[in-house]
Amino acid sequence: MLKGTIKMELTRIHPAVYILYYFIMIVLAFILRDPYFLLSFLILILVLISLQGISSELKQIMKLFLPLSILIIIINPLIQKKGVHRIYLMKNFFITYEAIAFGILTSLALLIVILIFSSYNKSVTYQEMLYIFSKKLPIISMIIVMSLRFIPLINSRVGEVKKLNHLKANGIETKLDNNNQDKLEEFDTNISDTKFLKKINSSKKFQSIIKEAKIIGKIMGITVSWSLEESMFTAKSMKARGYKSYKRTSYLSYDISLTDIIFLVLIFITVSIIVLGIIQGYGLTDIYPSLDFALSDLPLNIYYFAFIIFLLPLIYLEIRERMLWH
């Protein structure tokens, strides 16, 4: 299990159901363009995520996303001149009310999608994903598992090799002066003495870049040959344990439970109502050419409530999980 993943322990939902559910959520986030729908979507997804626990990755993404969304909100009105309601900032320069609204709604939808993905990572472990894929794509799922092992391994190897490269001549020789450890970082470069290279050599910046590139090249070279050497044994050990002699099976098994069926039925009913609503235009506010939206237009209809119910089950399960534990 990946670090930091706090999964529901007391309720098990089949990964396929999860995948379906999150997939519909993402589709809805792209289709819906109604401020009320999107706002309630955002609030409920935030509640779900706060129940599931905010990961450090999400914080990182948010740091990137917030300036980006502000940029969308600013740039869209500057470029997009469609729309009826014009707001003149200067004599000949105007932006439209519709473009601002479009920018806000788009960045809202993007935010929701990001949050859905983050929540998805919390709900479905990669092993459950593998279970879904391993039946159809056994080789690809094997490659994923192997790379999950290999990437951290190669990372730690790079670390070891890097350590040596802090020393001169790959650790074989370290020249140290009294209290002057900075000299450790100095490397010899053996660049042949053509005129062009001499010129480059004279420039300190270039020199340091070349040094850096050489060092990185060397580190990568050593790491790759080390890893390839070790990979030979990995391959042998796979072969020795009967890899490829039969059709692979999986040790993971997930049974469809009653919860899954109830969940599926709920998804089916609510989604069909929402789709009906979308066909009639509920949840899709027309922005261009003219946005006629008033705050008082509360969408108090069956479609909106179906949408809210569609978003509630995971929140309910998470809350119940807490209640059961305490």
Added chain:
Amino acid sequence: MALIEFDNYSFSYLNSAKKERNKTLENINLNINFGDFVLLCGPSGCGKTTLLTNLKKELMPNGASEGYIRYNGTEISKLDDSISACEIGYLFQNPDSQIVTDTVIQEIAFPLENIGLPTEEIRNRISEIVAFFGINNILHKNVNELSGGQKQLINLCSLLVLRPKVLLLDEPMSQLDPIASYEFLSIVRRLNEEFSITIIMSEHKADRIFPFIDYAVFLKEGKIIYNNNSHDICNDVINDKIFVNYLPSVTKIYNELSEKYGKYTNTPLSIRQGRKYLNTIHDELIKINKDTEKNNCSDDSDVHLTTKKYNTKKKSIKDILPFSKDNDTLIRMEGVYFAYEKKNLILKNIDFKLNKGEFISLIGGNGAGKSTFLQVLVGVLKPIKGKVKYIKNLKIAYVHQNPMIHFSKDTIKEEFLESILNSGYYGSNEFNEKTYNTLLKLEKEKFIESDILNNLKFKNINYSFKELIDFFDIANLIDNHPYDCSGGEQQKIIMIKVLLQNTDVLILDEPTKGLDPISNKNMAEILNTLIDQGMTILMTSHDLDFVAENCKRCLMLFDKNIQIDDNPKLIFEENNFYTTFVNRMVKDYIPQAVTLDDVKSFWDLE
């Protein structure tokens, strides 16, 4: 009928580079019965691994073979895929490189998924193995979080779920520390005793294995030289210069004693049996002891008076003051603290002086921070608090636990040339890039004989280049790729590189790891020669015998600090558990004997 039969089996690798075909295995005749525990011994390159891989259809190397190997009456190459995969398990040396997936449970399930078992059966078998080994708590862990011993255990589990009849273990403990290897060994023994799994294991450190095995096979240059049960083989090899090194220390002592005092019914292999033997000649040993005590009375009292120097106690004011200068001191650590993570100190307030010409070893349990200590000392890791000071113009060489990562060139020749070029010790008249390129093109013999190289003078050693190559005995490897060399050879090559660079201090991280006894002896000889010529060496080791025989100063790391800093003989003499096998054996008679040579001189067994 024997389970595995070698019938006049020979094997040679197909080597395109070399036309001449050396037989890697020659006329092997061997019968292994169901439930046997067989130990394969021999110097590295003698064909142990080739013999083991030839027993496993999937791993059979490319080459020409004569004769037959039969498993249960069928030839290995004609075995059914499923039988070969399931019934014959193969474990490699390096625990890390065998692991394919990222979690423990996935790794154990891997072979079962391969042979296409249904999910229920897979879970059944995993649960069984988990219960047997008690690895419930690490089942869902990521493999990166495990120790080397745990990793090797997981690898073993991953073979056992297939319910093998034969386990082929290729030096499975060479990368493990002594505690982990002892645990591993006891599990292997349990599998042999309780499930009658046939085990064929190759290993260098035989001290602990010998009491368990049914018989040992000693290989040399692809031929079986000795093949006998564990007790008798000790008598067989008594006059063999190579294989006598493979015997347990207990047996070595017994062999010396038995010449003088007569034989025991069975050759003792474990310390328990050895002590029983000593008991039979108890009176005579006491008598010698008294005689020697009379003769060396003055000496003995000296030994007993010098108690261990506990590093924490013995500190004069002169040592503490920072301005006190010692001309012999090359490196000084002053109050060094180090940690990888916050509030998790690895080293705490370490004061240490490395003096010129010393041969120091660093011992301590697994995870005591030995490697960290070395890396802080050479400056790879920066201490959080405290200073590491170096004398002016000091050149230090640091050799990593895995020597492989020091190499970046295609041939050993080029590695040497690079070292000379980088040393900065020779003027451009003596050695420059042109000479580098011309020398690189030379053939093996001409390269070694070349005047340019042989005219170079080295700072810390009196050999010329050719003498150096001969001394290290690697002349025939010089055109090879460094990766093609064995661990011991790689260590040697690095040491030559070090000498070519004219470094003053050599810092080695476990140079004795995975070496066979002969290479071990070689290494000791090389290091001692270097010390004699003025080199300073600091090394870590788990091999207490090596430390006791060679080093003059020994640091023991414990609880983040240097616990003891003294002569290793004095340390082991007073230890009861953390000491050499020889010392444990003869402790009641001569507590000050730590090595075999000590015993010989005390009991007059030359």
